[in-house]
Amino acid sequence: MSGQVTIVMYHYIRELTHSRYPEIKGLEIHKFKEQLAYILKYYHIITASELLAAVDSAGDLPRNAALLTFDDGYVDHYTNVFPIIEKHKIQGCFFPPPAAIMKHKVLDVNKIHFILAAIKDKSSIIKKIFSMMDELRAGYSLRSNADYYAEFAVANRFDPAPVAFIKRLLQTELPECVRSMIIDDLFSSFVTSDEQAFSQELYMSVDQLQCLQRHGMYIGSHGYNHYWLDHLDGEKQEEEINSSLEFLKILGGDVNKWIMCYPYGVYNESLLDLLKRKGCQVGLTTRVDLARLDLDNPLTLPRLDTNDLPKKGDARPNDWTLQAAAAS
Numbered sequence: 001m002s003g004q005v006t007i008v009m010y011h012y013i014r015e016l017t018h019s020r021y022p023e024i025k026g027l028e029i030h031k032f033k034e035q036l037a038y039i040l041k042y043y044h045i046i047t048a049s050e051l052l053a054a055v056d057s058a059g060d061l062p063r064n065a066a067l068l069t070f071d072d073g074y075v076d077h078y079t080n081v082f083p084i085i086e087k088h089k090i091q092g093c094f095f096p097p098p099a100a101i102m103k104h105k106v107l108d109v110n111k112i113h114f115i116l117a118a119i120k121d122k123s124s125i126i127k128k129i130f131s132m133m134d135e136l137r138a139g140y141s142l143r144s145n146a147d148y149y150a151e152f153a154v155a156n157r158f159d160p161a162p163v164a165f166i167k168r169l170l171q172t173e174l175p176e177c178v179r180s181m182i183i184d185d186l187f188s189s190f191v192t193s194d195e196q197a198f199s200q201e202l203y204m205s206v207d208q209l210q211c212l213q214r215h216g217m218y219i220g221s222h223g224y225n226h227y228w229l230d231h232l233d234g235e236k237q238e239e240e241i242n243s244s245l246e247f248l249k250i251l252g253g254d255v256n257k258w259i260m261c262y263p264y265g266v267y268n269e270s271l272l273d274l275l276k277r278k279g280c281q282v283g284l285t286t287r288v289d290l291a292r293l294d295l296d297n298p299l300t301l302p303r304l305d306t307n308d309l310p311k312k313g314d315a316r317p318n319d320w321t322l323q324a325a326a327a328s
Contacts, residue, residue, distance in 0.1 A: 003293040005051060005065040006043060006324050007284065007303040014076045021117040025158065027306050029080050035306065036084065037313030039066055042321050047091040048218035052257055055281050055298045064324050069093045069284060069303065071222065071261060072110070073101060075201070078208040086215060094212060095222035095261035095284075096204060098247035104199040107226045108179070109264075111187040112170050118190045122162040125186065129169065132182050140178050148173065158307075171264075172228065209251050219251055220259035221280075230268040237271050241278055257281050260299070272299050290324055 012026025027035070039045065043066035054061045068085070070077045073096025085092050100107050106114075119125050130145045152173060153165035170179050192198050204212075213219050223229060224243035232240065245255045256279050265286025275283060276299070283299035288308065291301040308320055317325070 002061050002063050002065065002327070003054065004324065004327050005046065005054075005061055005067055005291045005293070005301075006320065007067045007069060007291050007301060008039070008306060008309065009284075009286065009303040010068070010070045010077075010081075010306050011072055012074060012076055013070075013080050021114060023117040023120070024113060026076070027311075031311040032081070032306075033084060034313045035309060035311045036088070038310050038315055039068075040088065040090075041313065042317055043324070045090045048093050048220070048259055052259070052281055054293055056257070061293070066324075067093060069095065069261065071095050072107070072226070073097055073203045073209070073222070075204050075208070078204050078212065082212060082215070082217070085217075091216055091218060092212075093218040093220060093259065093261075094209070095220050095259075096209060097222050097224065097226040097263070098244060099225040100199060100203045101206060101209075102247070104196040106187070106195050106199045106202065108183050109171065109226060110202065111183050111191070112167060114191045115183075115186045116163060116166065122166065125166055125190075126162060128186065128189075129166070129182055132185065133174075133178075136178055136181070140175050142174070142178070172231075206250065213251055213253065218259070219248060219253050220261055221245065221248060222261050223263050226263045228264055228266055229262060229271050230266040234270050234274070237274055241274060245278065255279065259284065262286075267300065272297075275299055290320070290327070292327070 010027065012024055013029060013032050014026055016022050016024060016026055016028055043064045044062040046061060046065045046067055050061065051067055070081060070092055073094065077094055081092060097107060099105055115125065133142055133145060136142060148169060149165060152168040153161040155161045156164050159167065170183055209219055221244040223240045225240065227240060229237055229240060248255050258280055259282040260275055260280045261284040267283065281298060282301060284303055285300050287302040288304060289302035304320060310318055
C-alpha cells in the first residue's frame with residue numbers, strides 16, 4: 001500500500017484528423033485506448049472515493065495508484081470516453097463548468113482554442129488582434145503591440161511562441177473587457193456567429209452528466225464560469241464556489257466531501273481557506289508531478305498531462321511510471 005497517486009489530466013478526446021478542427025490540441029480516440037491499455041498494465045486505477053478516504057486517513061492507496069480526470073465537460077467525455085472506461089469497469093472523474101452547460105455559452109478558453117484551430121496562419125490572427133488593439137489603445141491605456149509581443153511571445157512545452165502569445169494575451173494580459181471584445185470578434189469571424197448552437201455541440205448536457213453519475217462516474221467542481229480564480233476577490237470566489245456546488249446538487253452529487261479542479265490550475269490562499277470551509281478535501285492543479293499525500297497539501301495536488309505518458313499499450317514504462325513504481 002502507498003500514499004502516492006498518479007493523477008492524469010485529459011481535455012479533448014476525439015477524432016481529429018478528419019474533423020472540422022484537426023488542429024485542436026486533443027487526443028485521438030485510438031490513442032486514448034492505447035494509453036488506457038498502458039495505464040491498466042502498469043497502474044491500479046482508483047476511484048475518487050478511494051482518494052478522498054486516503055486523504056482523510058481512512059485508508060491507504062494501492063501500489064501504483066492512478067486517477068483519471070477529465071476537465072471542462074466536453075461532450076467528447078460522454079460519447080468517446082464513457083463507453084470505453086465503463087467497459088473496463090473503471091471510474092473517471094469529470095469536472096464540468098456549469099455556465100457553459102446551463103447558459104449555453106462557449107468559454108473564452110474554448111473560443112481561443114477553436115480560433116487557433118480554424119486558422120493555420122497564426123500571424124493573421126495576431127494582425128487582427130493588433131488592429132483591434134490599435135482602435136482600443138487610447139480608451140484602455142494599452143501598451144504598444146511590440147511591447148506585448150516582446151514580453152509574452154515565449155514558447156512553452158505545448159505551444160510555439162506565436163500561439164503562446166495569443167493565449168497569454170487573450171487569457172490574462174489585456175483588460176477583461178478588451179479581451180472579451182477581441183475574443184468575441186475573432187470567434188464570430190473565424191469560427192461561428194451561433195455561439196449557442198456551438199456550445200450545445202461542444203459540452204455535455206445535464207442529462208448526460210447525470211447519466212455518468214448514475215453509472216458510477218465522479219462529478220466534481222470546476223468553478224462556475226471557469227474564471228481565473230486567483231484573479232477574483234474573496235466575495236467573487238465565494239460566488240463561484242457556491243454556484244458550482246449548487247450545480248453539483250442538481251446533478252445529485254456529494255457537496256460535503258468533494259474534489260475541486262482549478263480552472264487553469266490556479267489558486268491562492270483566500271481560495272484555499274474558502275474551500276476548507278466549504279468541505280472540499282482535494283484540489284487538483286496543473287503542476288506536473290506525482291501526488292504524494294504525505295508531502296503535498298491535499299488541496300494543491302499535481303497532475304500529469306496525457307502527453308506525459310505513452311500512447312501505446314505495449315510501450316515500455318517511461319520515467320514517470322518508473323518513478324511511481326519506485327516510490328510505491
